[in-house]
Amino acid sequence: MRITGRLDVQNRSDNSVLFTSVYIGMKLLLWFILLVICWPLALAILLFYPIIWLVLLPFRILGFAVEGVFGFIRALFMLPAKILS
Structure with missing residues (x-):
């Protein structure tokens, strides 16, 4: 991987950084959906x-x-x- 001023995540062989960012984004999206559907449960999850x-x-x-x-x-x-x- 060559560094040219910005980090090029797509050239990594294991794509671990890309997978982690997708995983975090998916968790955040699911939490926002839960916040809309049942906000007390979403806040309890955020707290616990x-x-x-x-x-x-x-x-x-x-x-x-x-x-x-x-x-x-x-x-x-x-x-x-x-x-x-």
Whole structure:
């Protein structure tokens, strides 16, 4: 990717930034639709979303740790194959 004064997101191979921006835009659009349909529920979601995110944060950290352990075990099992090839 070449930087020429502006960030060209379309040239990225994984398109992660483009996908993230579409995902955030979709969430915002759905929230505005919910705000029009049922504004008390939309405001409750807006209020409780950070609290729910904080409650679920330890599980996300635990998931990273478990993924690392499984990656290490996989590397141990694949080590003989890598040495022989």
